[in-house]
Amino acid sequence: MDLVNPSDSLERQNEKLMQIAEALMRKVEQSPDQTGLAYAQFERAAMLEEQVRQRTVDLERTLDLLHESNARFALARQEAEDARANLADAIETIDEGFALFDQSDRLVLYNSRFCEALRDVRGQLSTGLAFDDYITLISTSTDRDWAADESPESWRETRMELHRKDHVVFNIRLTGNRWMQVSEHRTDTRGTVILQTDVTEIMRLERQERDKLVHKQALMLRATLDHIKQGICIFDHHRRLVGWNRRMEDLLRRRIGPTFRGGDFEELLERLEDLFTYSDRMQKADLSAWARKSAGRDPLSFEVLRDDDAIFDVFMQEMPDRGFVISFTDITRERQTSSALRELNETLEKRVSERTIELGKALEAAKRANASKTRFVAAASHDLLQPMSAAKLYTSVLEDRVSGDPDRELVRKTTSALESAEAIITALLDISKLDLGLATYDVTSVDLNRVFTTLYNEFAPLASARGLDLRFVPTSAKVRSDQSYLYRILQNIVSNAIRYTTGRKILVGVRQMAGSVRIDICDQGPGISAEDQSVIFQEFRQLKKARGDQVGLGLGLAIVDRACKMLDHELTLWSELGRGSCFSVGLRASRGVAAGQTPAPSPAASQSTQGRLIGLVENDAALRNSISLTIEALGSDVLQSPSAEEALELYEELGVVPDCFVLDYQLGDGLRGTDLVLHLRQRYGDLPITIISADRSRELAERCAVLNVGLAHKPLSRAVLADFLTSVPRAT
Template identity: 50%
Template sequence: MTLVDPADPPERRAAKLLRIAEALMNRVEQSPDHSSLAYAQFERAARLEGEVRQRTEQLERTLDLLHDSNARLAAAMEEAQAARENLAQAIETVDEGFALFDADDRLVLHNSRFCIDLKDVAPNLRPGLPFADYVELVSRSEMLELPESQTPGEWRTRRLRRHSDSRTTFNVRLTMDRWIQVSEHRTGTGGTVILQTDVTKVVRAERRERDRMIDRQARMARATLDHLDQGVATFDRNARLVGWNAQMEAILAKPIGEDVLSLPFTDLMNRLASGFVFTGAIDRPALEAWAARRGRRRSLSFEVRQITGPAPRIHAVSAQQIPDGGFVISFTDVTSERESERALRDLNETLERRVDLRTNELGVALEEARRANASKTRFMAAASHDLLQPLSAAKLFVSAIEDRARDSDLGDVAGKAISALASVETIIEALLDISKLDSGRVNVTVKSTPLTAIFESLALEMTPLAAARGIDLRFVPCTLRVKSDPVLLRRMVQNLVANAIRHTDGKRVLVGVRRRDGTARIDVCDMGPGIAPADQADIFKEFHQLGPHRSGANGLGLGLAIVERAAATLKHGLGLASEPGRGSRFSVTVPVDTAPGDAPDRGGPEDARERPSLYGQVVMLVENDLEVARGITLMVEGWGADLIHAENAEGALSLLDDLGITPDALLIDHQLGEGPDGLELLELLRRAHGDLPARVISADRSDDLRRACDGAGAPLIPKPLDPDLVVGFLGAVAAGP
């Protein structure tokens, strides 16, 4: 037992300690015993008084702190109560129902409008109510109107599933055609705010508008059906008649009264059985079984004959299912079409008999034409041989005269005679070629043919002829192999080149190849007067050539006729692109030989390994030598890439700005004349368009330039260009990092 109860308030404990100290002091003073025991008790009383005084001071300070804390707590509670009352008043002014659940899904507060339309739910709302219990109350409310196919438990499950979303909005239907919109939002602390808005007026207005639209659409559909040429009848998912149009009544030749509305399909068929006969594979039982089927139906098409009325009619019937499970049957009068088909069949039989008769007559005429053509071919072969023999002898004799009379006028005349005889010999050979191609006696052997061999051979043969006329003839190297007859293909290209040399009044003829989608297009381009569109259709005819005022041609115009017949024999494409005043481009398109294992006759990068696919790549070439640029263009575009060309730095920068594109790769000549050189232009282009892959091309093979190009990240490709280095660079760009 202690003298001071710790449970007493600080004031009571202090008073007790004071009384104890006073009693001890009195006892010491009244005691006659002045022994050491009394003195010791006095000392203990003095010490106890000091401790009591110290404890009293501490208790007073503690009491002061407690009073301050209680005051602040009371103020805070008053503020919280005021804030709660303000919040309650604020949410009470909201027109919508409002409720707040905390992070533990327990109701914190709500206003009087929350669940006001759920009379049996509102009295049960209280702070601390779990959200699941709230949903349970709503699901079992007598005011909640659920769809026929949904139970309260299913509605509760779906509602709780929506609660897991951070934000959701949905409509709830109540009894007496009332609707509330529920919006649920998650707060920053994990709580939930629910707003309930009465949207009955909005829903009813939308429903009225929808009904008006449906009614308007129904009238429009009815008017549309009445304007159709077909008779249409509509049935619901239970195979009952729900609609028809005026044409249907016209087909039946009697009005369809309202008494047949919702009439089962089988009963309707009974009424119509006497007027229609099925004529195809579909009969009445099959149609009735189709109409009675549940689930997906396939469309039906058949014909019936209408035997009522002044004249029988034939109707094409189409039966199709509609999305709601019903179906539509349409009747189209095809009597005129069937009569026309019958008349066409009769006419066709008559025509077939006539065709057979004329075919026999034409067969006889064709056989006579074949015999005449064979006779002409034999004559041409014999005549060509007999004419070429004396022509060769004549050329020998005239050559002898030319050698002996070289310094006289007779020598000049002899030279002209030799030229004339050579022309006659060429004409006779051309006529013989045309005769062979027309007769089909040309032996065609399609095989892998290297274009390099053809181009090199024709370059040796045709360059002197072109030089004699002051024409620069160039063949762009190409190492492709194609599938063709090498003899006929060479003759075709030879005739095109010879035609370009004879008929151009320009100074250059260029022969090159473009590769596109497994084909190689051999182009022969000249800078001549061009060919007007009106003349292009006839330019490949025999003995047809432009007037003397439009060409400096000689010969009889048989070269292009031979090219056309050879292309038809080999099934190669033959093309012409020309514009008056801008030259012409004749082209032959042949398939590229891509068979594995075919080794080229001459080594080269195009044949040494398969070229990478460069389709879709855009390459920019900056080259001031137009002939070099033309050759690089043909080579790069032959690999499938697209090339844009500029002659100098200013043109390159301007061209890219105008086109608004960034190329995939750069080929830049180092010597560009006036202005920035290749490396300076490369720096400008990369500054404007990023770190573009690039190669510098130049005839300067010095180590200084090579080191400068390596330092710029654009290794040097020396001229003349190695195609393998170019395609290797572009292939690496196309393959990506």
């Protein structure tokens, strides 16, 4: 148990200790006990005296600190008073009204200019005033000037919403055309500083400038409106007329003038009804209902007809302030033009219809003419190739019979001329079919090496005779193409190279790439200039005469170009003057089994054709005689007949069966050589037969393949007949 209460002040504790020490001393002095108890009490009293002395020192130190703290507090208080006085002096020197609210929205400080313009509010300001009360005083001040759409209650709500923001600036309108700008800012301690500035002069100057600008813009707007073609009138949100242009007065045929300014929209409708007739889908009541809408109005567009038959397009649209503008556009001329165009269109449609009928008739006539041309080409091919075949065969027989060298040379020249004429006729037939779209083709897998072999056998003698080194590089490539047309493409390019080259070498090779194959035919000729490379594929275009005495029409490359397009083969040309040319044909590679190809004819002189009996059926007498002479010249015998019926009767009458048959495809009276094949095989079995025809269609080739008979195209040559006879076994 403590002798003193620790919660007592130091003075009180010291006083208690002194009293205890004195009491103990008296007790020691008065006690009759002189033993150790007395000494213990004395010792305790000495200790108490020491504690009293220590507490006294602590008390004195505490008193010194207290006096020092009081002195500092007094100094700080004086400084605070000085700072407050300085702050008051500072804010008093500010031209604006100044007020400070603490974080509890209580007025702490303000200067003499705060609410100076609000005299009835100024007298009620005092420190500790709540911000809500301050706003109420402002809203109820008699110095406030309220707008038409503004009330004290709505302003208080808006003002309290602004107070929640950290920074805000706004204007207050006062009576006497005065304005006060209020700037409110939040402090770091969440207090509020308010500055009030008199901006009356600024607002007046700004209003004057704005009035001047508005007046200038109004003049510009007026001038603009007066210079546009449309009639325009403008209504405010109360449907009162506030603007128009002269064109509108012209449309109404009267001056609007001051008497109508501010007039109601209904009055304008009355004036319009006297002059205009509305369209069927729009009436006066519809326009009136549109103008009275309180919500957003959709734009309106309609037409009206004036009493002088003038037509106007009317457009009504709402403006942002909920007023609206109406424009009148004169579209009389457009409607008249539209009507005239409509009448013209009807006339043109009638004329086009009549012209279409005429063109349809002309097209039918052209189709008939084209069909006639096609039939003529087909007939001409047969009629031309028949005597051509006969002439070539006659010259081949004549060449065997003449003995003198001059005569032989004459026969060879005749044969060469016939071959040239044959090439021209064949080219004309090919280009006609390609142009007319009558060409037929069958894309299969083609073995290029077989094609190269046939081409080499055909052109090697000619190239050798002209001193040219013609080389075909062997290849294992197979391509997707039509075998006949691919052969014709390469045949024409190689033939051109032989005819026109001035060098010594012609090379035909293949480049194999991923999924494609390119055939290159290169020569060492004079080359083709860049400007000529674009025309050499046109028909009847020849850049220079061919070597030797051969002539042509310039159709070879035209046929190549059209055939490549038909088969979707890429045809390219590289050429340089003085260095030669290289034609390239790009094709798709094939992995299938290549179609077979008839081996090239072997020279007749190298094989024996003796001892065979040939059955010849040909309705053309000249060709029949020439074929017979050629076969006999080759050492075989011929039983010739002009028709199938006479041929069958002849074989029956003689009691012989030919070793093989040569049949014309067109035998007359609608009978085909392929039909005769069936009769012959029914009677005589599976004997060798070949069909001769000028028809190069795929259908005939397929038919011959089905019948397993050969096919030789007119004009015939001695070599073709010799090759056929060589393949026929001798009779035993």
